[in-house]
Amino acid sequence: MTTRAGSGYSEERSAAAAGRAAAAQALGGAGGRADLVLVFASTNYAFTELLRGVREVTGAAPLIGASTAGQFTERSGGAESVAVMAVSSDSIRFRTGFAKGLKQDQRGAADKALSGFAEANRAARAEGLSHATCIVCADGLAGHGEDLVDQIHTATGMMAQVVGGAAADAAKFERTDVFHGEESCTDGLAVVMAFSRSPIGLGVSHGLTAGCESMIVTRAADNVLYEINSRPAVRAYEDFAASLGVPFTPETRDAFMITHEIGMLTPNGEHKIRAPLKVTDEGALVLASEVPTGTSVTIMRGTKDGLVSAAERAARAASKNLAGGTPRAMLSFDCICRRIFLGDEYRRQVAAFRSVIGDDVPLVGWETYGEIAMTKNQQAGWHNSTSVLAILPD
Numbered sequence: 001m002t003t004r005a006g007s008g009y010s011e012e013r014s015a016a017a018a019g020r021a022a023a024a025q026a027l028g029g030a031g032g033r034a035d036l037v038l039v040f041a042s043t044n045y046a047f048t049e050l051l052r053g054v055r056e057v058t059g060a061a062p063l064i065g066a067s068t069a070g071q072f073t074e075r076s077g078g079a080e081s082v083a084v085m086a087v088s089s090d091s092i093r094f095r096t097g098f099a100k101g102l103k104q105d106q107r108g109a110a111d112k113a114l115s116g117f118a119e120a121n122r123a124a125r126a127e128g129l130s131h132a133t134c135i136v137c138a139d140g141l142a143g144h145g146e147d148l149v150d151q152i153h154t155a156t157g158m159m160a161q162v163v164g165g166a167a168a169d170a171a172k173f174e175r176t177d178v179f180h181g182e183e184s185c186t187d188g189l190a191v192v193m194a195f196s197r198s199p200i201g202l203g204v205s206h207g208l209t210a211g212c213e214s215m216i217v218t219r220a221a222d223n224v225l226y227e228i229n230s231r232p233a234v235r236a237y238e239d240f241a242a243s244l245g246v247p248f249t250p251e252t253r254d255a256f257m258i259t260h261e262i263g264m265l266t267p268n269g270e271h272k273i274r275a276p277l278k279v280t281d282e283g284a285l286v287l288a289s290e291v292p293t294g295t296s297v298t299i300m301r302g303t304k305d306g307l308v309s310a311a312e313r314a315a316r317a318a319s320k321n322l323a324g325g326t327p328r329a330m331l332s333f334d335c336i337c338r339r340i341f342l343g344d345e346y347r348r349q350v351a352a353f354r355s356v357i358g359d360d361v362p363l364v365g366w367e368t369y370g371e372i373a374m375t376k377n378q379q380a381g382w383h384n385s386t387s388v389l390a391i392l393p394d
Helices: 015-029 047-058 106-113 117-126 145-155 234-244 253-258 304-320 336-357
Strands: 003-010 036-041 063-067 071-073 082-089 092-100 131-138 161-166 177-180 183-186 188-196 201-205 215-221 224-228 262-265 271-274 276-279 285-287 296-301 327-335 363-368 371-374 381-383 387-393
Touching (some): 015 047, 015 082, 047 082, 063 131, 082 092, 082 363, 092 106, 177 188, 234 253, 253 276, 304 387, 327 371, 371 387
Parallel strands (some): 036 063
Antiparallel strands (some): 003 082, 063 177, 071 363, 177 183, 215 296, 371 381
């Protein structure tokens, strides 16, 4: 039993040509056969043409993917490009699901995308494929990310670990797309159900630390944080920036908040990150996902070295969670905030991944509006500014 994978990357301006070029590279690394294809692409492309170009090379192999804020492989990376991974395996069985209407009916979309999971899981287990993982691409502007992870986990009967990310549109925050086959749509959910003989290894780490004393969320609804310590939420940022001697004005605050995000204290003592997207006229913070009233929060700080070290920790955790399996491919779901923070040093993070899995293991990653990880022994749920990794075993 073996798993083979290949990555491909193209900056061709023609969508169809870019899809064909990246897919051909990926298919070559997978031995000329694809049981699963993953596509991550810039919003500059016409997605229908791009996906058609990919499938001219890969045929009707199951395919999912998403629009991004950037994508990379072990060799190349950039914003206006497409990255493709092709996987062939005798030890992992792949099945895809897809649903529209995520904003209107989250539970219904999760149930539809995961329909058939129970039967497929039973059949796989009977053949010795006893480990289940769902790889998820979701509309990045649908909201309620934490609830979505719970809905997906519930739709599997809590029998699968969950990993993935939220589609992005290069910080425009206008429209994000997910892909399934040759179809592209906003307000969608695409899922790979992977059944394997040994576990797919997941790793999660952000590398940020608390920058101030804990505070309490005194009023919040959905993804809008209205009050912290009974004051308009933006006041916490004003005080924090002042303590650092940094200007916090309408012109500077967005950049400041993207590198000093909200840390939500979890029961295990770790901080789950929430990215502030904007400040409202009344001083509320619009976040990338929800923070419930009563939550203990802080404002986080980080360094470039800290983020790179966290990337290595995530890779080591994912490798450990292979339970002795040999790495054959790595998927990276990495927040746009980390790329903004690291800037020209983003390749250091990719190098940190490779220092753990080796230079010969293909890697495909994309910059998201949110990261998903649901495992037994790590931070679970919806994340921001976090490296989430999945390693496919032999």
